[in-house]
Amino acid sequence: MKINRFWSWLFFGVGALYFVLPLISTAEFSLKMRRGAYTPDAYWTVLADPRFQQTFTYSVLMALATIAFGVLLVVPTAYWVRLKLPRWRPVLEFITLLPLIIPPIVIVFGYIRLYNTSSWLPLTGSAMGTNLLLMFGYVILSLPYMYRAVDTGLRAIDVATLTEAAQSLGAGWVTILTRVILPNVAVAVLSGAFITFAIVIGEFVMAALLNRPSFGPYMQLLGANRAYEPAALAVIAFAITWGCMALIQFVSKFAPRAPGAQH
Amino acid sequence: MPEPFLSIQHVRKSFGATTVVQDFNLDVEAGEFISFLGPSGCGKTTVLRMVAGFEEPSGGRIVIGGKDVTGLKPNQRNIGMVFQAYALFPNLTVAQNIGFGLKVAGVARAEIDSRVAEMLDIIKLPASEFGARYPYQLSGGQQQRIALARALAPRPKVLLLDEPLSALDAKVRVSLREEIRSIQKKLGITTIFVTHDQEEALSISDRIVVMYGGKAEQVGTAFEIYNRPATRFVAGFVGTLNVLEGRLGNAGKVQVGSGEIVLREEPADVRSGDIVSLALRPEAIALGRRAGDDAVLAGEIADVHFLGSVIRVRVRAGDSIVSLDTFNNPATPPPRIGDKVEISFSSGDVMLLN
Ligand SMILES: Nc1ncnc2c1ncn2[C@@H]1O[C@H](COP(=O)(O)OP(=O)(O)OP(=O)(O)O)[C@@H](O)[C@H]1O
Numbered sequence: 001m002k003i004n005r006f007w008s009w010l011f012f013g014v015g016a017l018y019f020v021l022p023l024i025s026t027a028e029f030s031l032k033m034r035r036g037a038y039t040p041d042a043y044w045t046v047l048a049d050p051r052f053q054q055t056f057t058y059s060v061l062m063a064l065a066t067i068a069f070g071v072l073l074v075v076p077t078a079y080w081v082r083l084k085l086p087r088w089r090p091v092l093e094f095i096t097l098l099p100l101i102i103p104p105i106v107i108v109f110g111y112i113r114l115y116n117t118s119s120w121l122p123l124t125g126s127a128m129g130t131n132l133l134l135m136f137g138y139v140i141l142s143l144p145y146m147y148r149a150v151d152t153g154l155r156a157i158d159v160a161t162l163t164e165a166a167q168s169l170g171a172g173w174v175t176i177l178t179r180v181i182l183p184n185v186a187v188a189v190l191s192g193a194f195i196t197f198a199i200v201i202g203e204f205v206m207a208a209l210l211n212r213p214s215f216g217p218y219m220q221l222l223g224a225n226r227a228y229e230p231a232a233l234a235v236i237a238f239a240i241t242w243g244c245m246a247l248i249q250f251v252s253k254f255a256p257r258a259p260g261a262q263h
Numbered sequence: 264m265p266e267p268f269l270s271i272q273h274v275r276k277s278f279g280a281t282t283v284v285q286d287f288n289l290d291v292e293a294g295e296f297i298s299f300l301g302p303s304g305c306g307k308t309t310v311l312r313m314v315a316g317f318e319e320p321s322g323g324r325i326v327i328g329g330k331d332v333t334g335l336k337p338n339q340r341n342i343g344m345v346f347q348a349y350a351l352f353p354n355l356t357v358a359q360n361i362g363f364g365l366k367v368a369g370v371a372r373a374e375i376d377s378r379v380a381e382m383l384d385i386i387k388l389p390a391s392e393f394g395a396r397y398p399y400q401l402s403g404g405q406q407q408r409i410a411l412a413r414a415l416a417p418r419p420k421v422l423l424l425d426e427p428l429s430a431l432d433a434k435v436r437v438s439l440r441e442e443i444r445s446i447q448k449k450l451g452i453t454t455i456f457v458t459h460d461q462e463e464a465l466s467i468s469d470r471i472v473v474m475y476g477g478k479a480e481q482v483g484t485a486f487e488i489y490n491r492p493a494t495r496f497v498a499g500f501v502g503t504l505n506v507l508e509g510r511l512g513n514a515g516k517v518q519v520g521s522g523e524i525v526l527r528e529e530p531a532d533v534r535s536g537d538i539v540s541l542a543l544r545p546e547a548i549a550l551g552r553r554a555g556d557d558a559v560l561a562g563e564i565a566d567v568h569f570l571g572s573v574i575r576v577r578v579r580a581g582d583s584i585v586s587l588d589t590f591n592n593p594a595t596p597p598p599r600i601g602d603k604v605e606i607s608f609s610s611g612d613v614m615l616l617n
């Protein structure tokens with residue numbers, strides 16, 4: 001018993017060190033910009049850089065657009081498949097897993113081939129079109145997480161009976177989706193949204209190849225040219241991601257309770 | 264019979280190759296309370312869902328208030344539905360749940376509020392205490408009452424309930440069924456109530472549809488169903504039934520063990536010498552020779568169950584075991600196992616099964 005405890009703590013400790021040590025040394029390094037003293041100078045330099053502000057704003061906007069489009073795509077689809085095509089769920093699950101298997105670089109080269117300026121839909125011809133393309137790419141990247149989050153949320157409610165109850169009360173599909181289904185999977189959607197946010201903020205490959213001014217390529221650029229600032233930036237990026245994770249934990253406390261379920 | 268309010272005409276339903284409902288016909292008067300009674304899988308829910316519009320009939324038509332609704336979507340039918348699993352919207356309060364149908368219909372806020380208060384009053388849950396609660400803060404019985412109020416709030420033409428009491432415990436089940444019936448009477452709403460509990464069906468319905476294998480075996484009042492079952496299935500499914508095997512002789516005489524019963528009517532499609540099954544309700548049989556009974560059999564007490572006001576006695580007569588009920592009488596002790604007894608009944612109460 002005691003020995004068991006010891007080993008589990010040991011493994012936990014080793015694992016934690018593996019993750020935490022690089023982070024601590026990065027954080028420590030990021031504070032050493034001024035010789036001989038720990039100062040947050042590197043952070044001020046980064047935050048004051050107009051390119052940081054521009055790329056960060058761009059990525060946040062892209063993340064919000066990705067989340068909005070992803071929710072519009074995933075919630076009705078997952079709902080419909082659960083309700084009407086339950087036999088197709090494994091197929092859909094497989095499709096939503098593909099982005100984990102297919103590297104983003106393949107997707108983005110596919111995009112560039114399909115939507116280049118001499119194609120029938122020249123999306124890459126304009127900045128707005130390329131933004132749209134990048135957002136579609138981000139939706140694909142976040143699909144595995146978004147779909148799983150929403151599907152788990154749907155599993156917690158009796159989709160079929162709630163739908164029928166709403167229908168018998170006169171509700172049409174839009175009403176059912178917006179007033180019955182979405183509010184009951186809101187927490188699941190939020191956790192999917194935070195993961196999407198974290199993914200979009202840190203994404204590099206797609207943004208770089210489509211040549212959009214986003215946060216990922218900026219981090220890379222800074223990393224190649226500076227010493228202390230990239231470390232500060234890495235800590236900031238980590239903080240954002242962890243903040244998202246903390247928010248997921250926080251909102252899941254407000255998941256709708258099934259009647260009679262104990263929490 | 265006056266013009267029916269709800270008419271189900273030659274309705275069929277198949278899922279792929281399996282036919283689940285075949286040639287189902289039923290006319291329901293306005294304000295009538297109809298129960299569908301039958302064993303699991305006999306198609307009760309399927310018929311109900313076709314009336315609600317959740318399932319499309321493979322054939323036949325459904326008319327409500329003179330209008331053919333067969334092709335209408337569920338949200339165009341103005342039908343109230345109560346489910347076994349309550350199906351309250353977990354994200355809405357009690358008041359919002361009840362008001363949902365009215366809100367969807369675009370009814371003004373003030374009118375919704377007053378209708379919700381009215382409904383809470385009808386189901387006897389004080390608005391001040393329950394209006395702002397969420398479904399998870401309610402007991403099963405309370406949830407089902409809210410579900411009933413929600414279904415009734417938009418003043419539907421027809422109320423459909425699919426085993427609404429099955430998930431509740433026995434006490435609540437009985438009190439809530441009385442309450443459903445009294446609300447239904449007060450509002451005068453045409454109602455179909457699905458159940459597989461015969462006591463439930465017998466006690467609250469105007470008429471009962473006994474279903475078996477996707478067909479309506481018999482439609483009638485509780486009294487008719489119980490006392491004059493139309494088919495062998497109905498006779499066996501509703502209530503307790505004693506079946507006596509006997510050999511048919513001449514002139515409607517049936518030899519049962521060492522005794523003899525003379526049937527009122529000579530059976531049509533059996534010949535003398537055939538084995539026939541005779542059915543009797545427990546309450547039609549008396550222990551001893553009852554005045555006026557024309558059939559008497561000798562037997563031996565096999566079992567005695569003291570149930571309180573009633574004592575259920577099982578008597579072995581020939582090859583058959585017969586259950587009968589006697590009232591408890593403090594002055595006379597109940598019979599003992601092994602006692603030799605006689606049982607009597609009127610041959611008019613005998614049902615011939617075949
Ligand atoms: N969607 C469906 N696809 C295929 N078969 C179905 C479907 N729905 C119902 N059935 C079949 O139809 C038959 C009747 O089902 P139904 O649900 O109407 O029975 P029920 O009388 O309500 O039974 P219970 O008392 O168990 O609720 C069953 O054999 C069932 O398996």
Ligand SMILES: [Mg+2]
Binds near residue numbers: 307308309425
């Ligand atoms: Mg059923």
